[in-house]
Amino acid sequence: MNKIRLLLMFSFLFLLTTGFQIFTNRDFWNINNSSAASRKLFIRYSGGTEQYNNNLPASDVLAASGATVTLDAIINSVLNDYNAIGSSYVQLVLTSDSDFCSKFY
DSSP states (O other), X not given: OHHHHHHHHHHHXXXXXXXXXXXXXXXXXXXXXXXXXXXXXXXXXXXXXXXXXXXXXXXXXXXXXXXXXXXXXXXXXHHHHHHTOTTOSSEEEETTSTTOOOTTO
Protein backbone atom coordinates (compact mmCIF):
# COMPACT_ATOMS: atom_id res chain seq x y z
CA MET A 1 0.00 0.00 0.00
CA ASN A 2 2.74 2.45 0.91
CA LYS A 3 4.65 1.48 -2.23
CA ILE A 4 1.68 2.41 -4.42
CA ARG A 5 1.33 5.79 -2.77
CA LEU A 6 5.06 6.45 -3.01
CA LEU A 7 5.06 5.45 -6.70
CA LEU A 8 2.16 7.82 -7.40
CA MET A 9 3.89 10.72 -5.65
CA PHE A 10 7.14 10.16 -7.57
CA SER A 11 5.22 9.82 -10.84
CA PHE A 12 3.48 13.16 -10.26
CA LEU A 13 6.73 14.85 -9.25
CA PHE A 14 8.52 13.47 -12.33
CA LEU A 15 5.72 14.74 -14.54
CA LEU A 16 5.87 18.17 -12.96
CA THR A 17 9.64 18.50 -13.11
CA THR A 18 9.94 17.55 -16.79
CA GLY A 19 8.23 20.77 -17.83
CA PHE A 20 5.33 21.65 -20.09
CA GLN A 21 5.15 23.18 -23.52
CA ILE A 22 2.14 24.86 -25.10
CA PHE A 23 2.19 25.08 -28.89
CA THR A 24 1.05 28.64 -29.61
CA ASN A 25 0.97 28.33 -33.42
CA ARG A 26 -1.46 25.42 -33.50
CA ASP A 27 -4.69 24.57 -31.73
CA PHE A 28 -3.96 20.97 -30.72
CA TRP A 29 -5.68 21.27 -27.35
CA ASN A 30 -8.79 23.06 -26.28
CA ILE A 31 -7.09 25.21 -23.65
CA ASN A 32 -9.28 26.93 -21.12
CA ASN A 33 -7.60 30.26 -20.34
CA SER A 34 -9.82 31.20 -17.42
CA SER A 35 -7.91 32.07 -14.27
CA ALA A 36 -9.40 29.09 -12.43
CA ALA A 37 -8.34 26.54 -15.06
CA SER A 38 -4.96 27.91 -16.13
CA ARG A 39 -3.13 26.28 -13.21
CA LYS A 40 -4.76 22.84 -13.27
CA LEU A 41 -3.24 19.56 -14.37
CA PHE A 42 -5.97 17.01 -15.03
CA ILE A 43 -5.33 13.43 -13.89
CA ARG A 44 -7.04 10.54 -15.65
CA TYR A 45 -6.76 6.93 -14.45
CA SER A 46 -8.75 3.71 -14.43
CA GLY A 47 -9.49 1.04 -11.83
CA GLY A 48 -10.65 3.44 -9.15
CA THR A 49 -12.85 0.90 -7.41
CA GLU A 50 -10.04 -1.65 -6.92
CA GLN A 51 -9.59 -2.55 -3.24
CA TYR A 52 -6.23 -2.76 -1.45
CA ASN A 53 -5.32 -3.88 2.06
CA ASN A 54 -5.19 -0.88 4.34
CA ASN A 55 -1.87 -1.30 6.14
CA LEU A 56 -1.17 2.41 6.48
CA PRO A 57 0.42 3.81 9.62
CA ALA A 58 -1.98 5.27 12.19
CA SER A 59 -0.81 8.79 11.35
CA ASP A 60 -2.15 8.56 7.77
CA VAL A 61 -5.52 10.11 6.95
CA LEU A 62 -6.72 6.88 5.30
CA ALA A 63 -5.74 4.63 8.22
CA ALA A 64 -9.15 4.87 9.87
CA SER A 65 -11.09 4.15 6.67
CA GLY A 66 -11.35 0.39 7.28
CA ALA A 67 -9.56 -2.86 6.43
CA THR A 68 -9.39 -2.00 2.73
CA VAL A 69 -9.03 1.20 0.77
CA THR A 70 -9.93 1.96 -2.85
CA LEU A 71 -7.62 3.37 -5.49
CA ASP A 72 -9.95 6.39 -5.70
CA ALA A 73 -9.33 7.13 -2.01
CA ILE A 74 -5.57 6.77 -2.48
CA ILE A 75 -5.50 9.07 -5.51
CA ASN A 76 -7.64 11.69 -3.76
CA SER A 77 -5.39 11.56 -0.70
CA VAL A 78 -2.25 12.05 -2.82
CA LEU A 79 -3.85 14.92 -4.77
CA ASN A 80 -4.99 16.60 -1.55
CA ASP A 81 -1.47 16.29 -0.09
CA TYR A 82 0.08 17.83 -3.19
CA ASN A 83 -2.53 20.59 -3.52
CA ALA A 84 -1.94 21.57 0.12
CA ILE A 85 1.58 22.73 -0.79
CA GLY A 86 1.30 26.51 -0.69
CA SER A 87 4.09 27.17 -3.18
CA SER A 88 2.77 24.78 -5.81
CA TYR A 89 2.21 26.45 -9.18
CA VAL A 90 -0.19 23.85 -10.54
CA GLN A 91 -3.18 22.20 -8.95
CA LEU A 92 -3.69 18.48 -9.59
CA VAL A 93 -7.35 17.65 -10.23
CA LEU A 94 -9.32 14.74 -11.61
CA THR A 95 -11.13 14.78 -14.93
CA SER A 96 -14.39 15.11 -12.99
CA ASP A 97 -13.41 18.76 -12.32
CA SER A 98 -15.79 21.32 -13.87
CA ASP A 99 -12.97 22.90 -15.92
CA PHE A 100 -12.07 19.64 -17.69
CA CYS A 101 -12.90 19.56 -21.40
CA SER A 102 -13.48 16.04 -22.70
CA LYS A 103 -13.49 17.11 -26.36
CA PHE A 104 -10.40 15.04 -27.20
CA TYR A 105 -10.97 12.08 -24.87
